[in-house]
Amino acid sequence: MDMNQNNIEEIVRQVLSSMSGTPAPANAPVASAPAAGGSIPKTAHVAMLTALQHYDVKEFPIPEVGDDDILVRVEGTGICGTDQHEFKKDPFGLIPVALGHEGTGEIVKIGKNVKVDSAGKPVKVGDKIVTCMMFKDDPDITMFDLNKKNVGAADVYGLIPDDETHLNGWFSDYIFIKGSRGSTFFNVSDMDLKSRIIIEPAAVLVHAVERAKTTGILRFNSRVVVQGVGPIGLLCVAVLRTMGIDNITTVDGNDSRLEFSKKMGATKTVNFMNYKGIDNLANAVAETFDGHLADFAFQCTGSPVAHSNIYHFIRNGGGLCELGFFINNGDATINPHFDLCSKEINLVGSWVYTLRDYVTTFSFLKRAKAIGLPVTDLITDAFPLDKINEAHEFALAQKGFKIAVTNVPLDGNTNNH
C-alpha cells in the first residue's frame, strides 16, 4: 500500500471511527450557513497574555472561512495548570500568546470540504466540538514538540502563538480552526457543556492510567495512592473508580480537596500536614490499607518533595506513575538503592495523551456520570472573558478546584462571577 499522507489520514480516521463507534459516512452533509440565533460578527475578542500575570482582551478580524476551515463560537474553557504556569512565569517563552486549550463551543460556519471530525463523525453548523493537541499523523504519538514553534503553529490551540489569525486560543469568543494544517477536533454534541470543558484534563488521566496498566500491577483489588488532589489528582481518582478500583487513598494538605476526593471515589484520605517526618506519613498511609503499603501510586503534584516522598508509600515490587511534572519544577532527591532498585519499583512517566486516549475519555466521562461521580462539580467557579486576569489570580490562590472562563453562565453548583 502506498503510505502517502492521505492514506495515513484515512487509516487514522478509520481507527478512531471504530473506537468512537460512529461509522464514517460516504456522503456526510455539508453545511455552510451561520448558526441560527445570531449573525457572525466581523471581529473576535481574544484574551492575549501580553506580559507576565497580564492578559489584554484584544479584537482581531475574523478571517474568511475557507473550504477546509471551521469557525467556532466559544462557550467555555477551563484554566489548566499549564495556563497558570504561563501566566506566572512564561516558561516556554510564548508571550504574546492566545492561551486556553480546554475549550469547547458551537460551529457557526464550516467549509464545504469539512464533512466529518477526526473520528469520522459527521459535523455541521450547530454541532459542539473540542480540539485536541494531537496531530493526525499517528494516533499513538503523545504530544507535540513545544520547540517546533514554526511547524503547524496554529495546530495547537491555546498554546503555540499564531501570528496569522490570532484566533487560535479558546480564551476568546471565536476560534478559527484551520483545517489545512492537520488540526484534530471532535464532535461532542452529545455531552453537556461542563463535561466538554473537562475532556482535555480528563484525557491526561486516561493516558496516565493506560501507562500505569503497562506495568501489569493495577488490578480490581489493588491498593492505590493518589498523591495531590488538585483537578488532576481528583480526575485520577475518578478514572480509577470508573474502571472498578475501589481501594484508593488520597494524600494532600488541603482538607476541602481531600473531602471532595471521597465524592470522586477515594476510600480514605491522609492530610500530610498532620504528620512530621516521612516515616510517620508512610505509616499513616499504610494504616488506610490495614497496615499494607500501596500496590500502586500516582504522583499528581508538581512538588519535587512529593516525588521523593511517594516511594515510601509503595510496597516492594509495586508501581509508580509520575505525571505531576508537565513542566520542569526542579530536581527531586531519591535514594536509588532504597527507593527504586532494592524495592524493584515499576516506574512509568506520563505526559499528556494520545489521540486514542482522547476518544476513550468521552466514554469515561459518560461512564463516570452514569455511576454518579460528580466530575462536572470539579468546575467550581466561572468568570467572563473580561475578568480573565481575576480568574487566573483566583485559580492561583487555590480558591476553587477547576476554574473556567466562559461566555455563557454554567449551571449546577458552579459559582458564576
Ligand SMILES: NC(=O)c1ccc[n+]([C@@H]2O[C@H](COP(=O)([O-])OP(=O)(O)OC[C@H]3O[C@@H](n4cnc5c(N)ncnc54)[C@H](O)[C@@H]3O)[C@@H](O)[C@H]2O)c1
Ligand atoms: N502529565 C501531564 O501531562 C500533565 C498534564 C496537566 C497537568 N500536569 C501537572 O499535574 C500537576 C497537578 O495539576 P493540578 O492542576 O491538579 O495542580 P494543583 O496545583 O491544583 O494541585 C496540586 C495539589 O497537590 C497538593 N500538594 C502539593 N504538595 C504536596 C505534597 N508534598 N504532598 C501531597 N500533596 C501535595 C496541593 O495541595 C494541591 O492540592 C501539576 O504540576 C501539573 O503541571 C501534568
